Amino acid sequence: MILSMMAENNISFSLAPKLVELIRECCNDPKALAGVALDRCIAEERKKDLDQQVHVLTTIAKAKSIKQYAIKKAFKRHQSALGGPSKRRKY
Numbered sequence: 001m002i003l004s005m006m007a008e009n010n011i012s013f014s015l016a017p018k019l020v021e022l023i024r025e026c027c028n029d030p031k032a033l034a035g036v037a038l039d040r041c042i043a044e045e046r047k048k049d050l051d052q053q054v055h056v057l058t059t060i061a062k063a064k065s066i067k068q069y070a071i072k073k074a075f076k077r078h079q080s081a082l083g084g085p086s087k088r089r090k091y
Helices: 002-008 013-026 030-034 040-081
Strands: none
Touching: 002 013, 013 040
């Protein structure tokens, strides 16, 4: 529940342990406190998953920009081979 709230609000998972400590300090209900726990493995696993997703998205974005660059470069070469847009041949 804590991790889902953090993900929905774009809060870094590295703050999760401190958030649990804060909840424990602020809450006086022992029954409620018994249910507040954070397994460090889960937080680290989620962080790794998010890091992998960011890596994949970054790779896709880089590939897209490389593809766009290659297309522009090929288009410019093609235009220059034809005489370019401003250097059109008059017949």
